[in-house]
Amino acid sequence: MSVPNNLKYTKTDEWIKVEGKVGTVGITDYAQDQLSDIVFVEVAVAPDEEVKKEATIATVESVKAAADVSCPVSGKVVSVNNDLPNTPELVNSDPYGKAWMVKIELSNPSELNALMDSAAYEEFIKERSH
Template sequence: MNIPTNLKYTNTDEWVLVDGNTATIGVTDHAQEQLSDVVFVEITVNVGDKLAKKTTIATVESVKAAADVNLPVSGKVIAINEDLPQTPELVNTDPYGKAWMIKVELDNPAELDALMDAAGYEKHTKE
């Protein structure tokens, strides 16, 4: 299982890449393994939306399961991955790269402190 050390994680299997005041969000390798073959991704927010922490931003479906993706931090949406709904299999093949879902401008960078680092997340996935 791949858990990059440069990312932050939630206990609901989202990852966050922080670059200055911008956060990019997607789902982890562990999440895609649990889901198996992803056949559908729907991003349910729009650029410009101001969102609270834990808002559902996307839905991911495989043939056997469905999962909501929740925003780990509050912020304003500045970009969404328009290509992902056409190529949902990217969630399986490149969860930390081409399968990014949205980018937000952080409201409160301190919220990042509540997230797990790679070691913490790895421990979490084994529980």
């Protein structure tokens, strides 16, 4: 299970990569593996929309499960990945790259402190697989 060490993680299996003021959000390798083959992605927010931490920003569906993607931080949506609805399988093949979902301009960067680093997230995955 891949857990890159330059990202921050949530307990609901989202990742965020922060560059300057902007954070890029997606779901983790572990999450895509749990869901299995993704057949549908819907991004639920649009550019310029203000979102609060933990608001639903996207929905991901496989044939046997559905999951809402929660925003790890508050801020304003800068852009959304418009390729995903047509190529949902990217979430399985490249969860940390091409399958990014939303870019957000952080309104409260201190919210990042509450997120896990890669080591903590790896431990968190281990706990749950028992």
